[in-house]
Amino acid sequence: MSGVARTAGIGGPVPVGWREGTLTRAAELKTLCAWVFTTSQDPSSVEILGPAINTHLDAAREAATAAKLNPQKRLRLLRNASLLERAMSNLDAAEAELLNVAPAEYVLGQMPSLLAKVQCHLLPSDPRRQEFERIARALNLIDPDPRPRDSYDEAQMKNAVRIVDACRGRIVTAMRAAASAALREQVRVRSFRNVIVVTTAFMTLLAVSVAILGWLNPTAIPLCFAPERAGETLVVCPTAQSAPFPATPQVLADQNGAGTPGGSAGTAAQDIDDAVKDTVTPQDLLVVELVGLTAAAVAGVGAIRGLRGSSERHGLPVALAVLKLPTGAITALLGLLLMRGQFIPGLSALDTSAQILAWALIFGYAQQVFTRLVDRQGNAVLDAVRGANKPPPAVSPP
DSSP states (O other), X not given: OHHHHHHHHHOOOOSSHHHHHHHHHHHHHHHHHHHHHHHOSOHHHHHHXXXXXXXXXXXXXXXXXXXXXXXXXXXXXXXXXXXXXXXXHXXXXXXXXXXXXXXXXXXXXXXXXXXXXXXXXXXXXXXXXXXXXXXXXHTTOSOSSOOOGGGOOHHHHHHHHHHHHHHHHHHHHHHHHHHHHHHHHHHHHHHHHHHHHHHHHHHHHHHHHHHHHHHHOTTSSOOOBOOEETTEEOOBOSSOXXXXXXXXXXXXXXXXXXXXXXXXXXXXXXXXXXXXXXXXXXXXXXXXXXXXXXXXXXXXXXXXXXXXXXXOTTOHHHHHHHHHHHHHHHXXXXXXXXXXXXXXXXXXXXXXHHHHHHHHHHHHHTTHHXXXXXXXHHHXXXXXXXXXXXXXXXOOOO
């Protein structure tokens, strides 16, 4: 029964990982807050900051449980970003206010953790970080061989407590600045992720629209070629090809009784257009896009080996991988259109449907040339979010 009661006090379970973490942290801070208030020697601070801390913790728990909007809105989709920011900012505010009223011994014990957070998220040139590191040096926290806390004698401990009491405001200010910087890093990741998601949706809509257009009007964007073989021409499309017909104007003139080369050339052009119209099928564009999408999926699997996972909550690596799929479908289509327009010398007339699909496969895989740049930018955005897997930041000069 006691375990059930503790779980009920925490709240949840909830369906998203960061929400569970928020509920856990809120319960932890609430317990610390109760302990601090019972040991505090300053009733006025408890009376003023106590309700404020509980208000922040309640707001964080409401965000974790996705409480109803106030005021209510009709459109309540895509709330995860605002809920996450509400939870993080309120937890940071509650922790900062708790440090303002906590005993100096507690703040002293938190100093190594606060130092790591400040060094992770504030630049070495930031005056708040420099001031915090000066305080840490005075507490012997920045040292090649720091002494264990239990080796401090009573005088050293009293001196450390005195330093914390004297510098508490600067400690809390630096900690709050680091928390704000960490939140801004999360916002940048989320903003870039949103750009990727919108671009992916647009590319997907474009690919679907082109496939529908090809299905409804196959001759609007024909991906057909007309190679010549031994004086004969045939029309080759992605899923079908025509029967051979005479390619030279002279042969057409003899067969049709036309006496002028111009009439023969016009008849030849007319015959090719009619052959394309008879050969093209509604599924041509769809098949080309599916082949390009498949090649892009293979390229995405190959790119996973260079993709590092992320502990961030926004799913940026997944968004980067999904972007490759509609991009591959579009590049396959555009590549074949360039070849059909004789943009690539020597590759203006493919001989079989298999060759068309093979080139669609190559162009679909070639989307990696463009999306690789996006992958690099995504990795740069993730690198801007500091973490424990990165080299320790340099200490500011004393």
